[in-house]
Structure formats: C-alpha cells, structure tokens
Amino acid sequence: MAFMKSIGTAALGLVAAVSLMAPAGAEPLAYPQKVVTLVTHSSPGGGSDVFLREMSKYLGKYIGATFVIENVQGGSGAKAIARVASAPADGSVFYATTPTYIYTSLMSKPQNTYKDLDALVNIFADSEVIYTRADGPYKTLKDVIDHAKKERGRWGVANPASLERQAAEQLKRAAGVTPAIVTHEGGGDMMLNVMNGTLDIGIGEIQEVRSQLEAGRLRLLATFNPERIADKPDVPTVKELGYDVALVKFRGLAGPKGLPEAVTKVWDEAVPKLLADPDYKKAYSAEVLVPQFTAHKDYPAFVNDFADKTEAFLKETGAIK
Incomplete structure (x- = not known):
C-alpha cells in the first residue's frame, strides 16, 4: 500500500x-x-x-x-x-x-x-492508529500479533469498505496471521467494543478515541503513518515494527x-x-x-x-x- x-x-x-x-x-x-x-x-x-x-x-x-x-x-x-x-x-x-x-x-x-x-x-x-484498552493484556503490537498466531483474535474496523479495513487486511498478510476482522458502522461503536474486551484492537483515527486516551482507558500501539506522528512521538509506526504497511487518510x-x-x-x-x-x-x-x-x-x-x-x-x- x-x-x-x-x-x-x-x-x-x-x-x-x-x-x-x-x-x-x-x-x-x-x-x-x-x-x-x-x-x-x-x-x-x-x-x-x-x-x-x-x-x-x-x-x-x-x-x-x-x-x-x-x-x-x-x-x-x-x-x-x-x-x-x-x-x-x-x-x-x-x-x-x-x-x-x-x-x-x-x-x-x-x-x-x-x-x-x-x-x-x-x-x-x-493518521490511522491501532489502539487497545489500557487495562488489557496487550502492551505492544507484537503482543497482539503473537495472540493472533495462537488464537486468531478479533480486530475492529469502522466500515467493511474503508481504508481501515484494508489496513487490517494488509497487516494480517504482512504478519502472517488470520484474526477475524469485525466491521462497524462507525468508530464510536468500535471503540466501545475495544474497551469492553470484545475486540483485541481497533483501527481508526485519534479524534475518535482522544477522550478515552486522555482518561487513560485506551493505549496506542502503533500508527500506519509513514513516519511517527509529531504530536505522538512515542508511538511507533507499523512499518518500523517490521510490517510493510503505510497509509494516510x-x-x-x-x-x-x-x-x-x-x-x-x-x-x-x-x-x-x-x-x-x-x-x-x-x-x-x-x-x-x-x-x-x-x-x-x-x-x-x-x-x-x-x-x-x-x-x-x-x-x-x-x-x-
């Protein structure tokens, strides 16, 4: 991509x-x-x-x-x-x-x-980002991929036909895993399913999850940006973590x-x-x-x-x- x-x-x-x-x-x-x-x-x-x-x-x-x-x-x-x-x-x-x-x-x-x-x-x-609940078992993207290799897992995206869906499919292919990709009609619904543990991760935009990030309820694992986000310098890119996927909405x-x-x-x-x-x-x-x-x-x-x-x-x- x-x-x-x-x-x-x-x-x-x-x-x-x-x-x-x-x-x-x-x-x-x-x-x-x-x-x-x-x-x-x-x-x-x-x-x-x-x-x-x-x-x-x-x-x-x-x-x-x-x-x-x-x-x-x-x-x-x-x-x-x-x-x-x-x-x-x-x-x-x-x-x-x-x-x-x-x-x-x-x-x-x-x-x-x-x-x-x-x-x-x-x-x-x-910027498209990968996020998970802060009190969940995943601290890094590697943790998510390792879980997917063992038990498939469930990843959330906002729409069946979306850049986020293609990002998830590309990450699946690059990582050699087969998690279920669960689609939603909007990012707000997806975020709730990440927070309640129904989904391992969600893929979406920061503005959808900013309030929960600031409240410490969600954690960013990676961005699909070609480079790190200037305002989030501690968040690694998917590509630098070893998966050749990069995109911007x-x-x-x-x-x-x-x-x-x-x-x-x-x-x-x-x-x-x-x-x-x-x-x-x-x-x-x-x-x-x-x-x-x-x-x-x-x-x-x-x-x-x-x-x-x-x-x-x-x-x-x-x-x-």
Missing part, C-alpha cells in the same frame, strides 16, 4: 445546526446559500462526524452561512453518497470525503459512486456534480484562512489532524488518481474482479 503514502432505511443520526456570527471587525465571505448541510456516513462520535462538528464551529467566521451536520448511515457510505448526489448543485449540500467513499464505490457497486460527486477541496490528512468535501464557480471560489479562499485560525488550529492539532489543503482545481484529479490506484490494488489482492 505504498501508493497510499501520498495521501436498511437511511438513518438520520443526530442533527446539529451551528449558527455562527462573524467576530467584530471581520466579514465572512458572501455565499449563495444561507444554510449549508454537511453530510457524513459516520455515526455520531465517528471520525468524519467529529471532523465536521469541530470545523463547523469556526466556518462561519469565513463563510457567511449556517452549517448543519447530518448523519446518514448505512451501506458503508452508499446512502450518504446518494443523499448528496441527488441534491441540487448549488453549494447547499456537501459530503465529507474520506477513502471510504472510494472503497464503497469500488467494492459494493452502489447506485451512486464517487464519480457522481464533484470533489470540492481537501482539508486534512489524518484524506479528509475533504465533495458536492453534487456541477458545482458553480461562485461556490468553489468561496471555499478555495475560505479554507486556507480557516486552517490558519489560531483557535481552530489549536483544536485540530489536538485531534492530530495535519492541514493538507488541495484547491478545487486539483482535488478531482487527486481523488481520481487515488481511486485508480485503489482499484488496481483491490484487483491485485482479489478483493474485486
């Missing part, structure tokens, strides 16, 4: 409207919509849900709109993609992009795929096909200002998110390149034909 270094009924979950006034002396950019809905396939508490809710606290400083978060769960993101693909292309609805929407498109062949969305901008790179936004320039230009101008906001920077640094702004003119090519390489990888490994 070296290529990744470069980077039911629809369940409407908790919906939060965040109405923000611009600070004194500053004017947010004029925007063609008064209300913008940011859609995620994540359950409340999952990585994309946390990302959108935190970002929404600051977006109103820079874009003159009210931001609403909508959780549309089901189909490993397929229902959320369909929700956005069928919306008007007027800047009123966007989807939180991660590799999951590529994997879902390629592996489950939904009615709507990433090709039916218009990639808007990328905002962050997000991207986080951005996409809308319905045909977004007008009057919309894309506002986001291109606002996102760099948002990322430079000292209060927001403090917040996203605590979540170990790394700014990786990609403007609208370049983001579709980035997404398509990632999709092409992912498709080739999935065919190589037999995940798809």
Whole structure:
C-alpha cells in the first residue's frame, strides 16, 4: 500500500445546526446559500462526524452561512453518497470525503459512486492508529500479533469498505496471521467494543478515541503513518515494527456534480484562512489532524488518481474482479 503514502432505511443520526456570527471587525465571505448541510456516513462520535462538528464551529467566521451536520448511515457510505448526489448543485449540500467513499464505490457497486460527486477541496490528512484498552493484556503490537498466531483474535474496523479495513487486511498478510476482522458502522461503536474486551484492537483515527486516551482507558500501539506522528512521538509506526504497511487518510468535501464557480471560489479562499485560525488550529492539532489543503482545481484529479490506484490494488489482492 505504498501508493497510499501520498495521501436498511437511511438513518438520520443526530442533527446539529451551528449558527455562527462573524467576530467584530471581520466579514465572512458572501455565499449563495444561507444554510449549508454537511453530510457524513459516520455515526455520531465517528471520525468524519467529529471532523465536521469541530470545523463547523469556526466556518462561519469565513463563510457567511449556517452549517448543519447530518448523519446518514448505512451501506458503508452508499446512502450518504446518494443523499448528496441527488441534491441540487448549488453549494447547499456537501459530503465529507474520506477513502471510504472510494472503497464503497469500488467494492459494493452502489447506485451512486464517487464519480457522481464533484470533489470540492481537501482539508486534512489524518493518521490511522491501532489502539487497545489500557487495562488489557496487550502492551505492544507484537503482543497482539503473537495472540493472533495462537488464537486468531478479533480486530475492529469502522466500515467493511474503508481504508481501515484494508489496513487490517494488509497487516494480517504482512504478519502472517488470520484474526477475524469485525466491521462497524462507525468508530464510536468500535471503540466501545475495544474497551469492553470484545475486540483485541481497533483501527481508526485519534479524534475518535482522544477522550478515552486522555482518561487513560485506551493505549496506542502503533500508527500506519509513514513516519511517527509529531504530536505522538512515542508511538511507533507499523512499518518500523517490521510490517510493510503505510497509509494516510484524506479528509475533504465533495458536492453534487456541477458545482458553480461562485461556490468553489468561496471555499478555495475560505479554507486556507480557516486552517490558519489560531483557535481552530489549536483544536485540530489536538485531534492530530495535519492541514493538507488541495484547491478545487486539483482535488478531482487527486481523488481520481487515488481511486485508480485503489482499484488496481483491490484487483491485485482479489478483493474485486
């Protein structure tokens, strides 16, 4: 996965409207919509849900709109993609992009795929980590692998079609073990199953588990980053522990096909200002998110390149034909 270094009924979950006034002396950019809905396939508490809710606290400083978060769960993101693909292309609805929407498109062949969305901008790179409960038997990744060699074990990931799932499969192959990979509809559910001992480990993002890490209930064992995380220097990489797997998750936004320039230009101008906001920077640094702004003119090519390489990888490994 070296290529990744470069980077039911629809369940409407908790919906939060965040109405923000611009600070004194500053004017947010004029925007063609008064209300913008940011859609995620994540359950409340999952990585994309946390990302959108935190970002929404600051977006109103820079874009003159009210931001609403909508959780549309089901189909490993397929229902959320369909929700956005069928919306008007007027800047009123966007989807939180991660590799999951590529994997879902390629592996489950939904009615709507990433090709039916218009990639808007990328905002962050997000570290994938392996974690376990602090009072459990595993102190290192080697302990987890040794257990898997003896008794298989159970590893958790957030979605059947996700970067985390592929990370788990790649680690299995690299380590020569066959644990059961247990999928969930969101990172919050997975974390609970790690904490209660149902799962040996979980694979996900730091923002999903930060509160439990700070409370001392969870322990980080390794990161899939190519290099150690700057804010977590004591956490080794999977690769340096002897398993040749490295990847980074991207986080951005996409809308319905045909977004007008009057919309894309506002986001291109606002996102760099948002990322430079000292209060927001403090917040996203605590979540170990790394700014990786990609403007609208370049983001579709980035997404398509990632999709092409992912498709080739999935065919190589037999995940798809």
